[in-house]
Amino acid sequence: MTTIVTVTPNPSIDRTVEIDELTRGAVLRATAHRVDPGGKGVNVSRVLARFGHPTLAVMPGGTGELADLLRAAGIPPVSTPARGVTRVNTALVEADGTTTKVNEPGVELADHEVDALVDTVAAHAAPAAWVVTAGSVPRGAPDDLHARLVLAARRGQARVAVDTSGPALAAAVAAGPDLVKPNVAELAELVGHPLPRLADVLAAAADLRAGGVGTVLVSMGAAGALVAAAEGVWHCAGAPVTVRSTVGAGDSTLAGYLIARTSGASPADALVHAVACGAAAVGLPGTAVPGPADLPPVTPATAPEESLDLTGEAA
Ligand SMILES: Nc1ncnc2c1ncn2[C@@H]1O[C@H](COP(=O)(O)OP(=O)(O)O)[C@@H](O)[C@H]1O
Ligand SMILES: O=P(O)(O)OC[C@H]1O[C@](O)(COP(=O)(O)O)[C@@H](O)[C@@H]1O
Numbered sequence: 672m673t674t675i676v677t678v679t680p681n682p683s684i685d686r687t688v689e690i691d692e693l694t695r696g697a698v699l700r701a702t703a704h705r706v707d708p709g710g711k712g713v714n715v716s717r718v719l720a721r722f723g724h725p726t727l728a729v730m731p732g733g734t735g736e737l738a739d740l741l742r743a744a745g746i747p748p749v750s751t752p753a754r755g756v757t758r759v760n761t762a763l764v765e766a767d768g769t770t771t772k773v774n775e776p777g778v779e780l781a782d783h784e785v786d787a788l789v790d791t792v793a794a795h796a797a798p799a800a801w802v803v804t805a806g807s808v809p810r811g812a813p814d815d816l817h818a819r820l821v822l823a824a825r826r827g828q829a830r831v832a833v834d835t836s837g838p839a840l841a842a843a844v845a846a847g848p849d850l851v852k853p854n855v856a857e858l859a860e861l862v863g864h865p866l867p868r869l870a871d872v873l874a875a876a877a878d879l880r881a882g883g884v885g886t887v888l889v890s891m892g893a894a895g896a897l898v899a900a901a902e903g904v905w906h907c908a909g910a911p912v913t914v915r916s917t918v919g920a921g922d923s924t925l926a927g928y929l930i931a932r933t934s935g936a937s938p939a940d941a942l943v944h945a946v947a948c949g950a951a952a953v954g955l956p957g958t959a960v961p962g963p964a965d966l967p968p969v970t971p972a973t974a975p976e977e978s979l980d981l982t983g984e985a986a
Contacts, residue, residue: 673800674725677712681777681809682730683760685709687957707958708740711805714919718926720745721962732778751788753778768914779810789823796827805834817843847883852925854890870977890924895946900938905972907942910950919958924949939972
């Protein structure tokens with residue numbers, strides 16, 4: 672199996688605090704807490720490691736506690752220079768599953784530190800492997816950071832997947848990645864209008880593909896996910912699960928898709944695996960990520976029912 676390299680420009684340590692109910696201004700007593708390595712690329716690596724798929728995780732900073740947590744999960748961290756410390760992102764999870772997230776700003780990168788990250792990714796990109804670049808752009812780095820990472824991965828002849836949002840996603844899409852994994856809100860922001868029905872998501876995905884993106888994998892919260900690839904378009908409606916924490920669900924979805932595709936699965940079958948991984952993640956606490964034994968049964972992939980209303984379901 673070829674190594675999948677992940678890049679997390681702004682990694683985190685995710686602290687999850689479970690409380691009965693969030694009351695502003697009160698002193699709250701935690702009923703449980705946990706600490707996980709975090710950040711979107713890091714989480715993709717964590718899922719890959721749980722499935723026994725070789726991976727390494729590139730990030731600015733990411734030394735100290737985060738590196739220790741990653742090594743304990745079987746993931747070699749590749750650290751590049753950065754100023755400041757790894758952020759702590761705190762999730763307050765209420766008994767009914769409602770999650771309030773506070774993400775700190777995190778590391779800051781000077782121009783030469785951006786260059787070092789890009790060069791490190793180019794050095795680790797290998798032919799036929801995937802590079803996954805994901806998450807927010809840290810302070811000091813340009814909006815086209817993920818776009819530059821796409822081109823760096825290409826220099827190493829790797830295929831490249833992107834999961835980010837806002838201007839960084841727009842710039843990355845213009846670089847023509849092999850795959851993007853927006854959720855519905857991120858895709859709507861990218862195309863500049865709401866996407867209330869599955870037909871709207873399909874049209875937006877088709878536009879991205881026409882603009883040079885290879886595969887568009889759209890996660891749609893409780894409505895499952897959709898894939899638009901050269902081979903065709905499929906929807907997988909997902910699984911009814913008891914939501915414990917949605918943090919890391921999108922990352923697990925992307926990892927699930929790549930695990931299946933690199934094992935030779937079709938896009939439709941990879942979509943089903945992706946949705947199973949996402950559904951499993953929401954049933955796990957904090958930023959815990961699923962392994963093979965956690966996957967619930969999910970519905971098969973079907974031709975998208977264009978009239979499906981997403982307004983009550985999409986994340
Ligand atoms: N409420 C939910 N019920 C069942 N599955 C869910 C729910 N929320 C998320 N998922 C699963 O997790 C995946 C990713 O969730 P989503 O919210 O779309 O991603 P992101 O974390 O990127 O915003 C979905 O495609 C779905 O499989
Ligand atoms: O880089 P961002 O956008 O601030 O996101 C970082 C946060 O997102 C996560 O990677 C989870 O992402 P998803 O819920 O989209 O899968 C957390 O581990 C981390 O705290």
